[in-house]
């Protein structure tokens with residue numbers, strides 16, 4: 001019998017695992033990667049014109065150190081070398097690791113670089129995948145039995161809807177396009193959001209800025225020793241031409257605002273016929289946050305956050321493959337939908353908002 005064909009969209013941390021595990025399962029796998037390189041997020045690119053921000057895939061910045069130790073950032077069957085004593089490593093070292101993973105498992109021959117997936121739709125029990133070649137601009141139609149969607153989820157910025165944003169006359173930017181501290185020298189800066197990016201950029205920028213206002217709504221102040229020029233503020237109530245008024249009615253003036261307000265899940269290449277929709281950052285309907293309940297021959301890898309990404313992605317891939325290869329049988333559609341609803345209800349009870357539907361935290365280790 002002919003091996004099942006598998007399409008993998010994207011050659012980042014998730015796509016490489018999908019490709020490697022599919023090949024090891026003797027499936028006929030092809031990965032389409034729109035750029036010239038593998039590694040996705042971990043490929044650092046210099047600052048580009050803000051106007052072109054939407055075409056920039058990676059949010060990586062210079063001098064980033066991982067916020068997880070390398071000892072847990074490997075895959076289940078391929079880990080970081082123990083030679084280096086450092087645990088919190090640079091993006092270059094993560095990229096090197098992903099390249100060595102691809103080399104070790106001979107993945108490159110199965111990756112079509114500079115091939116952008118434009119559209120995926122169900123077609124006669126298969127998936128029709130329309131792919132454009134970046135150089136020749138030729139489009140080709142391919143048919144696959146199974147699809148792994150691994151396009152990454154830190155590319156489309158999420159902005160707050162704050163009164164007066166368009167009145168503010170200074171520079172406004174999203175952390176997606178932050179690359180270096182250079183333009184912040186001796187500036188007064190407002191950073192909005194105290195998630196991992198907000199805290200990290202506050203630490204980077206405050207080294208060169210005149211002062212940094214960090215606006216957030218955390219009930220407890222972040223457990224970090226900020227520089228003395230960092231002043232914490234509540235949410236912005238309203239922007240004015242030169243600055244902002246905060247919820248405690250204090251006001252400040254500043255030159256640049258950096259929105260560290262997260263990202264939106266986006267699948268511009270999935271046609272509506274795929275049966276996947278995103279509502280308030282909840283991608284649905286999915287079984288166990290990855291298998292498309294409407295078409296279980298498609299899995300989306302990499303949605304969960306507040307997780308150990310490489311290990312969770314690897315597990316999602318291996319789990320999906322069990323069903324892709326018909327080694328395990330999925331519950332009925334109704335049962336999968338019921339389980340998804342139950343998960344949502346539990347999250348609501350735990351006080352999470354709909355937009356936190358894929359936040360895992362302690363849930364990443366539950367069954």
Ligand SMILES: Cc1cc2nc3c(=O)[nH]c(=O)nc-3n(C[C@H](O)[C@H](O)[C@H](O)COP(=O)(O)OP(=O)(O)OC[C@H]3O[C@@H](n4cnc5c(N)ncnc54)[C@H](O)[C@@H]3O)c2cc1C
Pocket residue numbers: 009010011012013014015032033034035038039040041042057059060061065066067068073115116117118150151152153154197269301302308309310
């Ligand atoms: C600033 C920052 C810091 C982080 N720090 C850490 C950390 O310290 N530790 C950690 O474990 N994780 C960290 N992460 C999370 C990180 O995103 C994940 O570790 C992981 O890299 C995500 O991999 P991915 O494959 O899902 O997505 P990506 O790495 O984004 O890869 C997706 C790939 O898909 C390709 N693609 C997209 N659309 C198409 C298309 N239509 N056709 C063809 N190809 C396409 C892209 O070009 C890209 O190569 C960080 C993320 C960010 C943004």
